[in-house]
Amino acid sequence: xxxxxxxSGRQRGLFAAWRAMLVRDLTLAMRRRADVLTSLxxxxxxxxxxxxxxxxxxxxxxxxxxxxxxxxxxxxxxLSLGRMFADDHQDGSLEQTLLLPHxxxxxxxxxxxxxxxxxxxxxxxxxxxxGMQLGLEGEAIGLLMVTLLLGTPVLSLIGxxxxxxxxxxxxxxxxxxxxxxxxxxxVLIFGTGAVDAGISGMDYEGHLSLLGAFxxxxxxxxxxxxxxxxxxxxx
Amino acid sequence: MLEIRxxxxxxxxxxxxxxxxxxxxxGELLYLRGSNGSGKTSLxxxxxxxxxxxxxxxLWKGRNVRSQRxxxxxxxxxxxxxxxxxxxxxAFENLRLGGALSGLAVSEDDIYQALERIGLGGxxxxxxxxxxxGQKRRVALARLLLSQASLWVLDxxxxxxDVGAVDLLAKLIEAHLQKGGMAMFTTHQAxxxxxxxxxxxxxxxxxx
Numbered sequence: 001x002x003x004x005x006x007x008s009g010r011q012r013g014l015f016a017a018w019r020a021m022l023v024r025d026l027t028l029a030m031r032r033r034a035d036v037l038t039s040l041x042x043x044x045x046x047x048x049x050x051x052x053x054x055x056x057x058x059x060x061x062x063x064x065x066x067x068x069x070x071x072x073x074x075x076x077x078x079l080s081l082g083r084m085f086a087d088d089h090q091d092g093s094l095e096q097t098l099l100l101p102h103x104x105x106x107x108x109x110x111x112x113x114x115x116x117x118x119x120x121x122x123x124x125x126x127x128x129x130x131g132m133q134l135g136l137e138g139e140a141i142g143l144l145m146v147t148l149l150l151g152t153p154v155l156s157l158i159g160x161x162x163x164x165x166x167x168x169x170x171x172x173x174x175x176x177x178x179x180x181x182x183x184x185x186x187v188l189i190f191g192t193g194a195v196d197a198g199i200s201g202m203d204y205e206g207h208l209s210l211l212g213a214f215x216x217x218x219x220x221x222x223x224x225x226x227x228x229x230x231x232x233x234x235x
Numbered sequence: 236m237l238e239i240r241x242x243x244x245x246x247x248x249x250x251x252x253x254x255x256x257x258x259x260x261x262g263e264l265l266y267l268r269g270s271n272g273s274g275k276t277s278l279x280x281x282x283x284x285x286x287x288x289x290x291x292x293x294l295w296k297g298r299n300v301r302s303q304r305x306x307x308x309x310x311x312x313x314x315x316x317x318x319x320x321x322x323x324x325x326a327f328e329n330l331r332l333g334g335a336l337s338g339l340a341v342s343e344d345d346i347y348q349a350l351e352r353i354g355l356g357g358x359x360x361x362x363x364x365x366x367x368x369g370q371k372r373r374v375a376l377a378r379l380l381l382s383q384a385s386l387w388v389l390d391x392x393x394x395x396x397d398v399g400a401v402d403l404l405a406k407l408i409e410a411h412l413q414k415g416g417m418a419m420f421t422t423h424q425a426x427x428x429x430x431x432x433x434x435x436x437x438x439x440x441x442x443x
Binding site: 014021032095096102 | 284306313318321324362
């Protein structure tokens with residue numbers, strides 16, 4: 001009985017801590033709006049360069065649109081990974097986080113959710129506009145948003161592991177790209193694949209199921225890997 | 236309560252100490268001495284579980300801390316060289332979110348009182364990045380006032396503090412020991428703690 005009370009008390013504590021972590025990271029992001037906006041503008045500008053550089057022909061643009069938007073989303077995510085743990089590592093908040101009486105992987109999940117809300121979700125919300133710019137039409141745009149909605153959380157989850165592994169390493173920003181971008185390839189292939197299939201009238205459910213499966217896999221495995229990497233980083 | 240068995244710590248290729256043993260009961264204070272590089276910080280971080288010991292183990296209530304990390308962390312407050320204070324958040328927000336993270340039931344009044352007592356009254360709502368070095372340290376110290384942990388591990392807690400704050404911190408440690416708490420700290424300053432059983436350990440003497 002008392003054991004049960006203890007467990008439920010701890011679970012409530014964990015939920016409160018999880019929420020506090022989310023609130024803290026979102027508040028920090030709001031106070032450093034410039035950081036957040038930089039990667040969003042980067043996303044918009046990279047996509048807007050293609051009509052100028054490749055061709056203004058709608059037929060050409062429509063063909064490359066899913067790939068261009070997805071690649072730009074990967075790169076924009078890379079830009080924002082650096083700040084996920086680096087500041088905490090520098091000011092000692094990371095040490096304090098490691099010494100909290102809660103499972104570190106759960107707290108990591110809170111941080112990743114905050115990162116996604118600030119850097120992933122805005123990409124999803126901006127994508128229809130950029131899709132229209134590249135000549136995509138109604139259904140294709142909807143599909144693009146769905147793939148990004150499923151895919152960008154995977155980018156944040158995998159990126160967190162990469163960011164944790166390169167903490168405190170000189171030139172970590174470049175290293176994290178080399179580490180993480182190859183792992184993003186499956187998400188890129190099936191994300192663009194689904195939209196391409198939708199445009200050419202083929203069945204895209206398989207692609208979406210696979211993206212969903214990636215998300216579940218990443219949710220289950222990456223927080224543990226990130227937590228382990230964070231423990232190593234403070235040694 | 237806290238027991239260290241045959242602890243060995245290695246940094247790089249250098250062995251800092253080996254075969255270190257001690258135990259700490261309620262009401263006891265361990266005053267860790269030693270020159271720069273003698274392994275004081277490494278020892279404190281190993282006790283907290285931030286560093287893996289090369290050999291030996293740290294026991295809390297008879298069990299290895301690694302097998303009960305959450306239970307041990309709930310009873311531990313660590314203050315390191317870094318304050319762990321977020322510059323973009325105000326002193327008040329730092330403490331409120333810190334309290335929620337460690338699962339403490341602290342009310343807003345508790346936090347205002349703690350900040351008042353630590354000498355930051357009237358500066359609760361300034362972003363911590365505009366505070367001076369010593370004031371940031373005080374924000375970190377205010378955590379001790381709110382903490383319900385029984386083991387305090389303080390790494391050079393007196394740096395950057397003025398005379399008044401040093402006295403205040405010494406009093407806090409005394410009160411903590413009188414309540415039956417345990418503390419470990421290192422410092423290069425002469426500080427007088429007049430409560431509990433003060434034990435000293437000199438890492439230099441062990442190595443020579």
